[in-house]
Amino acid sequence: MSGDDRQNEEDRQSELAREHKERQAKRAAAQTAKSRRNTFIGAGVAVVVVAGGIFAATTLVNKEPSKVSAESTPSASASASTAPSATPSVKTGPVTCTYKRETGVPNKFVGLPGKKPNMKLKKMTIVTNRGTVVIDLMTDAAPCSINSLSFLAKKKFYDNMKCHRLVTPDVSGVHLLQCGDPLAKADGKNPTDGQGTAGYVYGDENTDISLSKGVVFMTQAGDAMGQNNSQFAISLSDENNQIGSGYNVIGVVSEGMDMLLGLATSGKDLIVNEADITGDGGTTAPKNPVIIKTITFK
Template identity: 30%
Template sequence: MPSSRDRQRRLARAKLDRQMARRAATLRQRRRLQAGIGVVVALLLVGAGTAWALGAFDHKPKATAEDVCTWTPVDTGTNPNAKDVGQPPTTGLPTSGTRPMTITTNQGGPITVQLDLAAAPCAGASFDHLAGKKFFDNTKCHEITAEGAVRCGDPSGTGQGGPTYSFYNENVPQAPAASPSASPAAKQPPAYPAGTVALTGTPPGTNGSQFLIFFKDFSPSSPAYSVVGKVTAGLDVVQKIGALPTVDNGSGAKVKPKNDVVVQSLTVGPPETAASASDQPTAPAPGTPTGVPSGSPAASASTRS
């Protein structure tokens, strides 16, 4: 008959076996759980990799148009000469190429201008907006300046008028560099050659609708006007206006044309690229017979003669 000590040993052994069995079962369960988690993680990684390859994680920010121009409001209470015709858009404005502008006056014409959209995009946008509102139609060029320019674009004719917005300078020429040793032959070109179209504001830098068309060269020591374009045809009309006699404009300055110079209409055409401009027919060289291409032998012979 087994002793009490042997029975205790058997019970302890059985208890230990049960504990080991439970531990083994727990370990097997843990391994199965870990294996399952591993499979899930692997599947998730494969799915994520596929989604990444297909561009699911390419977060492209939504494109937003940036402002090209900023228009500063002008209060009609502060300036009663301002005329409200709204403001041009600030985005989606052309910033390259040119734009044709045509000015018809009671002094002849028309005067055609090429607006430079690359150098002065806001001026181009403003002219286009105002012309579309017939802002300039039947207005007077109220001044012939001592600088050699005809000043137009103010419906009030006071020199203080314009739209209910202004904008900053864009294309002001640099001041001429001082060069004491420079010879007369090395004279610098004028900042505002005849035919230049520039904006002028009061005070300077607050541009609106008033513009200058220079009928002679002007070279100030400190240029202040934004160059916005150039006359391509009709400069003789501008020079004719510039030669008109002037009278007192009411402030003691004899700058007002004695005979009214009226802008009957001002229109602005669609933007043009360099390619479209090159498609236009060019004028024949002086002395070239009509119908003879400028590069032909006949044209060369005509030029030499």
């Protein structure tokens, strides 16, 4: 083999080694992203075995906790919110929403929303026993989600409902409040907390927004698509950006963030539900309950 041939062979081997290393790095990054999403939060359909039977239930994904440094934990006096890192996917022209009845999960059914959303809705106000939260809505980007929430609010579906999950960074590596399970007890004893819905599901929309502090989104299991229901969550930290996009964002908190950040400063303020039916370590609810009194839209 000539000197040129040897050099060409060495160059080819170097190029193959570089490409192999790049492929490994891409696979590792993809696996990390999938793992982070699957350890986050959601309410999607899963099959659970209970008392010798099998039934479909919505499941909260909460597997191996990851740690976040104390320096990254928001304080109770943090700023109101952080702007989303992407522009909402605004829909143009007439919008028709489709909602599908789902009877295989624990639910409180009060009917199906209408197909024509009110595109003029701009604000969602949640009055709780701990304070009031105002959300600026992305109605042009998530009309069917907001149409669903507005319908349920008018039916008083959320009235006197306990928010069943509050997570702090030292517990799960993320920081959020989740509400919307009509059957939740939030007492650390009810095994099906986080399973309940309004008895229907609908498709995804506005999923390109990352979950910065203050972003409000509909919850699904980490690997679910098109299974949005009555449950929603409020991101309480920019650390949640590590999960990326993919969840159905409805708006951003404009008032009440200081109150939300003060609900729990660490896992010591939470009740762990070891009896959670999913077997993923249990949901964590605030020791001082967060109870929705009313939700209104305008």
